[in-house]
Amino acid sequence: MRLVLERALLPDGIADDVVVEIEDGRFTSVTAPGLERNSRGAVAAREFRSTRLTGDSDRDSDRLPGLTLPGLANTHSHAFHRALRGRTQRERGTFWTWREQMYAVAGRLDPDSYFALARAAYREMVAAGYTGVAEFHYVHHRPDGRPYDDPAAMSRALVAAAAEAGIRLTLLPTLYSSSGFGEPVEPEQERFRHQRAEDLLALADGLKDDDRTRIGLAAHSVRAVAPDQLATLAADGRLLHVHLSEQRAENDGCRAAYGVTPTRLLADAGALGPRTTVVHATHLTDEDVALLGDSGTTVSMCPTTERDLGDGIGPARRLRDAGCPVTVGSDSQAVVDPFEELRAVELGERLATQARGHWTARELVDAGADHRALGFPDAGAIEVGARADLVTIDTGSVRTAGTGAAEETAVFAATAADVTRVMVDGRVVFRRGDDEAIGRELATAIEELLS
Amino acid sequence: MRLVLERALLPDGIADDVVVEIEDGRFTSVTAPGLERNSRGAVAAREFRSTRLTGDSDRDSDRLPGLTLPGLANTHSHAFHRALRGRTQRERGTFWTWREQMYAVAGRLDPDSYFALARAAYREMVAAGYTGVAEFHYVHHRPDGRPYDDPAAMSRALVAAAAEAGIRLTLLPTLYSSSGFGEPVEPEQERFRHQRAEDLLALADGLKDDDRTRIGLAAHSVRAVAPDQLATLAADGRLLHVHLSEQRAENDGCRAAYGVTPTRLLADAGALGPRTTVVHATHLTDEDVALLGDSGTTVSMCPTTERDLGDGIGPARRLRDAGCPVTVGSDSQAVVDPFEELRAVELGERLATQARGHWTARELVDAGADHRALGFPDAGAIEVGARADLVTIDTGSVRTAGTGAAEETAVFAATAADVTRVMVDGRVVFRRGDDEAIGRELATAIEELLS
Numbered sequence: 001m002r003l004v005l006e007r008a009l010l011p012d013g014i015a016d017d018v019v020v021e022i023e024d025g026r027f028t029s030v031t032a033p034g035l036e037r038n039s040r041g042a043v044a045a046r047e048f049r050s051t052r053l054t055g056d057s058d059r060d061s062d063r064l065p066g067l068t069l070p071g072l073a074n075t076h077s078h079a080f081h082r083a084l085r086g087r088t089q090r091e092r093g094t095f096w097t098w099r100e101q102m103y104a105v106a107g108r109l110d111p112d113s114y115f116a117l118a119r120a121a122y123r124e125m126v127a128a129g130y131t132g133v134a135e136f137h138y139v140h141h142r143p144d145g146r147p148y149d150d151p152a153a154m155s156r157a158l159v160a161a162a163a164e165a166g167i168r169l170t171l172l173p174t175l176y177s178s179s180g181f182g183e184p185v186e187p188e189q190e191r192f193r194h195q196r197a198e199d200l201l202a203l204a205d206g207l208k209d210d211d212r213t214r215i216g217l218a219a220h221s222v223r224a225v226a227p228d229q230l231a232t233l234a235a236d237g238r239l240l241h242v243h244l245s246e247q248r249a250e251n252d253g254c255r256a257a258y259g260v261t262p263t264r265l266l267a268d269a270g271a272l273g274p275r276t277t278v279v280h281a282t283h284l285t286d287e288d289v290a291l292l293g294d295s296g297t298t299v300s301m302c303p304t305t306e307r308d309l310g311d312g313i314g315p316a317r318r319l320r321d322a323g324c325p326v327t328v329g330s331d332s333q334a335v336v337d338p339f340e341e342l343r344a345v346e347l348g349e350r351l352a353t354q355a356r357g358h359w360t361a362r363e364l365v366d367a368g369a370d371h372r373a374l375g376f377p378d379a380g381a382i383e384v385g386a387r388a389d390l391v392t393i394d395t396g397s398v399r400t401a402g403t404g405a406a407e408e409t410a411v412f413a414a415t416a417a418d419v420t421r422v423m424v425d426g427r428v429v430f431r432r433g434d435d436e437a438i439g440r441e442l443a444t445a446i447e448e449l450l451s
Numbered sequence: 452m453r454l455v456l457e458r459a460l461l462p463d464g465i466a467d468d469v470v471v472e473i474e475d476g477r478f479t480s481v482t483a484p485g486l487e488r489n490s491r492g493a494v495a496a497r498e499f500r501s502t503r504l505t506g507d508s509d510r511d512s513d514r515l516p517g518l519t520l521p522g523l524a525n526t527h528s529h530a531f532h533r534a535l536r537g538r539t540q541r542e543r544g545t546f547w548t549w550r551e552q553m554y555a556v557a558g559r560l561d562p563d564s565y566f567a568l569a570r571a572a573y574r575e576m577v578a579a580g581y582t583g584v585a586e587f588h589y590v591h592h593r594p595d596g597r598p599y600d601d602p603a604a605m606s607r608a609l610v611a612a613a614a615e616a617g618i619r620l621t622l623l624p625t626l627y628s629s630s631g632f633g634e635p636v637e638p639e640q641e642r643f644r645h646q647r648a649e650d651l652l653a654l655a656d657g658l659k660d661d662d663r664t665r666i667g668l669a670a671h672s673v674r675a676v677a678p679d680q681l682a683t684l685a686a687d688g689r690l691l692h693v694h695l696s697e698q699r700a701e702n703d704g705c706r707a708a709y710g711v712t713p714t715r716l717l718a719d720a721g722a723l724g725p726r727t728t729v730v731h732a733t734h735l736t737d738e739d740v741a742l743l744g745d746s747g748t749t750v751s752m753c754p755t756t757e758r759d760l761g762d763g764i765g766p767a768r769r770l771r772d773a774g775c776p777v778t779v780g781s782d783s784q785a786v787v788d789p790f791e792e793l794r795a796v797e798l799g800e801r802l803a804t805q806a807r808g809h810w811t812a813r814e815l816v817d818a819g820a821d822h823r824a825l826g827f828p829d830a831g832a833i834e835v836g837a838r839a840d841l842v843t844i845d846t847g848s849v850r851t852a853g854t855g856a857a858e859e860t861a862v863f864a865a866t867a868a869d870v871t872r873v874m875v876d877g878r879v880v881f882r883r884g885d886d887e888a889i890g891r892e893l894a895t896a897i898e899e900l901l902s
Contacts, residue, residue: 046546056691081851082853084861085853085854085864086851086854086857086860086864086865087855087859089812089859089862089863090808090812090857091808091811092807092808092811093797093805093807093808093811093812093859094806094807094808095806095808097807097808098807101508101888112577113817124850126847127849128849148851168733177548187498187615231686234786247805248805278844289549293622306802307798307801308798308801308807309807310741310802310804310806310807312802312805313802321825334863336849336850339544345504346544347758347759348802350758350759350760350761351757351758351761351764351799351802352761353700354698354761354762354763355545355546355761356543356544356545356546356548356759356760356761357542357543357544357545357546357547358543359543360543360544361541361544363659382623389868394890396887396891396894397886397890398575398578398579398787398867398868398889398890398893399787400537400890401890401891401893401894401897402533402534402536402897402898403536403537403538404537404538406541408537408538408540408541409537411540412536412537412540412785413536413537415866415868416849416850417850417866435752435848435849436847438849438877439845439847439848439849439851439852440847440852442852442853443847443852443853445853446852446853447853451698
């Protein structure tokens with residue numbers, strides 16, 4: 001397959017009239033006649049005229065108008081939380097409103113409804129420009145805590161949902177053993193619970209990687225998983241994700257229980273390193289930042305969720321400077337929009353410091369396109385040999401028109417509504433207009449679940 | 452004209468199948484057969500099924516599917532800043548990047564290009580659900596500071612732009628006399644400058660209110676306007692808007708120059724009260740909050756701009772509790788989306804306090820629909836006698852589907868991209884699909900200005 005990208009973000013900068021060849025889901029050729037002329041500095045001089053963008057991709061099927069980006073990685077998702085959007089804000093939407101609603105939804109899921117909801121949520125993600133997702137999955141059992149006949153029935157529902165939606169899935173069966181630092185789980189949490197790390201590993205062993213699926217592991221948090229369990233998961237060798245220091249109460253509880261910060265606890269359990277992704281990392285000490293950076297641990301910031309839950313603003317720039325790959329996740333699905341997520345990383349830093357200028361737009365796009373935490377280091381760049389993911393945005397919408405069609409357009413002007421076409425592994429999985437059907441699918445899945 | 456609203460937000464709550472009659476731009480009848488049943492509490496019980504929303508407003512022209520809200524008020528705008536979107540973020544987008552670009556754009560404007568850019572920017576606002584806008588207008592003269600032959604030429608360009616876009620305009624000719632606490636203006640600021648408050652009043656006297664235009668006044672800030680000038684503007688009796696305590700440096704400068712906070716300076720000049728709107732109000736003392744609240748001064752929060760400029764998070768809830776009407780503005784046009792602006796008020800409070808639950812969604816919609824600061828107290832409600840503004844949002848989009856189609860859908864799920872139809876004063880000024888042409892108009896206006 002051969003495509004001409006009107007304008008694209010390549011590893012070396014923005015280029016016009018980029019010709020890509022794709023075979024077996026990968027780029028076999030990427031040529032950019034004007035790349036040298038059009039590298040970062042020169043773009044500002046030669047203004048992009050978005051009025052050129054009136055081309056029609058259907059009429060001229062091998063030419064994509066607009067700005068094409070690499071595929072974006074959603075490094076933290078709880079798919080079923082999509083059913084909570086707009087609902088956890090009722091009354092004044094306190095933390096208790098949120099928690100009550102979250103358990104109510106979790107309690108209603110079965111493999112069929114989980115499949116239907118996740119498929120719709122993943123389709124929303126694809127429509128927003130995410131080409132891979134890490135699913136932090138803890139709804140394992142029947143509501144009363146008994147395993148399904150197939151103990152991996154809920155996991156398989158997610159694998160099937162992602163396959164139908166066309167998004168790569170990194171499934172993270174999650175260990176959840178305690179309601180907090182050794183306390184037994186509450187009744188609503190029975191369906192999340194594995195008492196032994198080995199039980200979770202057995203579940204993971206029953207699932208298989210394929211070309212578009214990775215099976216990793218997650219530890220819910222240092223609240224829900226004990227140090228020896230953390231060590232067992234870390235020793236397994238798979239990708240490992242863990243919620244970390246999202247709220248101050250977790251830090252206080254960890255110090256009370258173990259005398260150390262959650263980050264130090266993870267470090268001592270051998271759970272930090274390049275295979276590990278910590279999620280949130282909002283409230284850290286200087287030593288925590290150094291431990292995460294020195295170990296090359298990835299951080300998944302989820303700023304739209306962190307806003308929604310009132311977690312606070314994590315030190316993204318400091319983590320990056322310390323050595324952590326920084327990525328973003330949609331987490332609670334309060335917002336599914338990688339562009340909003342990426343700009344929120346910079347805008348959060350601005351609110352926290354009352355100064356601008358922490359991240360360049362290019363650094364943010366690169367953070368968004370980093371698929372290593374998903375176990376797909378071969379995705380996220382438009383270059384020969386990489387997986388053929390392409391996310392095209394309209395540079396002439398009311399939001400993006402006149403903004404220069406550069407990285408800044410993607411990060412500081414576009415929203416998910418500006419995505420016109422998404423390709424994953426060489427296959428087109430979304431075209432503008434498909435979103436109407438996705439809206440209907442979301443409505444049906446959520447209404448059937450809640451009715 | 453008679454319309455049936457599938458679902459609407461009325462003063463008493465959400466109602467289905469609302470019939471409105473409109474004559475001469477006002478509601479003459481509003482009937483809601485199911486209002487009592489469907490008031491706030493009952494909505495949660497009777498789930499809205501968004502699959503009903505497949506009706507086509509063109510086929511059934513008097514029935515509007517979706518959720519219809521009152522018109523939203525943009526209480527702070529600098530229309531020409533729309534040309535800066537995506538551009539002030541280049542390199543790392545420091546404050547100096549922003550300032551340099553802002554002056555560069557301001558320096559290029561003339562009455563024709565100002566008209567073209569403002570008309571496009573106002574059309575983007577209408578498409579986002581704003582039905583009225585307060586324009587804080589300070590680009591008065593030729594670039595070298597000489598007045599135009601018609602000293603109000605730039606003001607008239609804005610009035611004409613708003614009329615063509617179909618948005619109500621509250622034009623605020625702005626006094627800008629000093630680059631900071633008595634310092635003379637810099638060369639780039641010559642075109643903003645009136646040395647005497649009386650000169651600005653003469654400009655305002657040359658402009659006229661009409662049914663859809665109000666002429667008010669603005670003082671740029673306590674930096675740019677001296678206390679005696681503030682007193683002169685306040686004594687005039689028109690609406691008065693002023694930037695207040697957006698950044699800490701302004702507070703420090705004011706204390707150094709006058710020994711008081713900016714809020715106290717305004718109070719002493721007689722410039723607070725129900726006719727006054729202060730913009731930002733980010734960094735306030737307890738006494739400032741009390742002065743603003745006790746005087747009934749309106750506050751215009753501009754949270755997406757305040758994020759972008761790194762201003763900080765203002766005490767919106769405290770101001771409201773103290774007695775201030777709180778409203779929102781798009782200010783720098785970094786984002787033109789009233790829904791994003793409104794949720795940012797609550798989400799900012801959450802980030803600042805690390806707790807949820809400061810504002811209900813209904814309170815936020817009401818804040819967004821408060822048109823008093825624009826001098827149109829008769830707008831912003833779907834009730835008999837009010838101006839017939841209606842903003843309809845799609846409740847079945849990928850963002851809004853399954854969220855319950857209540858106030859929470861508008862504030863916590865929708866974006867400007869979900870607006871399907873906007874009516875101002877009984878006239879339809881936007882229908883979904885019009886946004887393509889608006890994008891082209893924005894691109895042309897900005898590219899011609901910058902080329």
